[in-house]
Amino acid sequence: xxxxxxxxxxxxxxxxxxxxxxxxxxxxxxxxxxxxxxxxxxxxxxxxxxxxxxxxxxxxxxxxxxxxxxxxxxxxxxxxxxxxxxxxxxxxxxxxxxxxxxxxxxxxxxxxxxx
Amino acid sequence: xxxxxxxxxxxxxxxxxxxxxxxxxxxxxxxxxxxxxxxxxxxxxxxxxxxxxxxxxxxxxxxxxxxxxxxxxxxxxxxxxxxxxxxxxxxxxxxxxxxxxxxxxxxxxxxxxxxxxx
Numbered sequence: 001x002x003x004x005x006x007x008x009x010x011x012x013x014x015x016x017x018x019x020x021x022x023x024x025x026x027x028x029x030x031x032x033x034x035x036x037x038x039x040x041x042x043x044x045x046x047x048x049x050x051x052x053x054x055x056x057x058x059x060x061x062x063x064x065x066x067x068x069x070x071x072x073x074x075x076x077x078x079x080x081x082x083x084x085x086x087x088x089x090x091x092x093x094x095x096x097x098x099x100x101x102x103x104x105x106x107x108x109x110x111x112x113x114x115x
Numbered sequence: 116x117x118x119x120x121x122x123x124x125x126x127x128x129x130x131x132x133x134x135x136x137x138x139x140x141x142x143x144x145x146x147x148x149x150x151x152x153x154x155x156x157x158x159x160x161x162x163x164x165x166x167x168x169x170x171x172x173x174x175x176x177x178x179x180x181x182x183x184x185x186x187x188x189x190x191x192x193x194x195x196x197x198x199x200x201x202x203x204x205x206x207x208x209x210x211x212x213x214x215x216x217x218x219x220x221x222x223x224x225x226x227x228x229x230x231x232x233x
Contacts, residue, residue, distance in 0.1 A: 034221060043119075043207055043224040044158075090157065102148065103209075103222055105158045 002027045004074075004091045006106035013081045014114050021076040021109045023091030032094035033074045034103065035065055039087045047089075050074060061085070081113045117142050121208050121225035128198055128232050135194045136228045138208030143188035148209040148222065149181070158207065164191050198232045205229050 003026045013019045025031055032051055036044040048059025055067045065076045076089060091106040118141040128134050138147065149161040161181055162170040170183040185191045195202055208225040 036224075041229070043121075043226040046221045046223065049221055102160050102163065107157045
């Protein structure tokens with residue numbers, strides 16, 4: 001069965017510093033990986049996805065993610081964090097074993113950016 | 116992308132009652148999904164709703180508790196029936212655009228309905 005793991009419940013970083021939010025995956029077949037962000041009292045917003053091709057994927061709000069097949073990881077990164085980046089981040093993988101191709105979400109990582 | 120409107124945005128309900136959540140999309144979509152996000156938890160898929168057919172429920176969720184309607188390609192409702200405090204969660208509607216349903220298609224989400232059962 002497909003799954004993703006986010007090993008950190010919370011990540012703290014100072015504004016202006018680079019940030020990394022970790023995600024590892026377990027899939028059978030090709031992985032289809034996604035990152036979403038959830039701001040307080042809001043729904044989820046799509047950030048970026050990896051399908052195939054370049055291992056470095058660029059997305060919204062200056063975020064990027066690096067796909068690493070050997071380490072089965074898809075870490076979210078940003079070179080310089082902003083206080084406004086503080087939110088809950090979810091990694092997700094497409095379930096390619098069922099009829100609905102649903103998304104399977106990780107447990108989420110709370111990013112706190114201190115001014 | 117799709118713009119999704121979800122109503123109500125929040126509600127406080129008495130145990131034993133039912134609440135119907137509406138999800139309206141600004142374009143026709145093939146598949147609509149209903150998720151539950153319990154406090155401090157990740158998202159769990161409740162069911163997939165296709166127009167013209169019965170919803171497909173995930174393990175642990177049943178139609179009697181979470182009946183779903185999908186009368187057309189832009190609208191769906193989820194009812195939380197006979198509520199208990201354990202049903203207190205955020206309920207999210209999600210869609211994949213029509214004609215784009217493939218493994219690499221991202222999903223879009225409504226703002227969610229924050230339900231508190233007292």
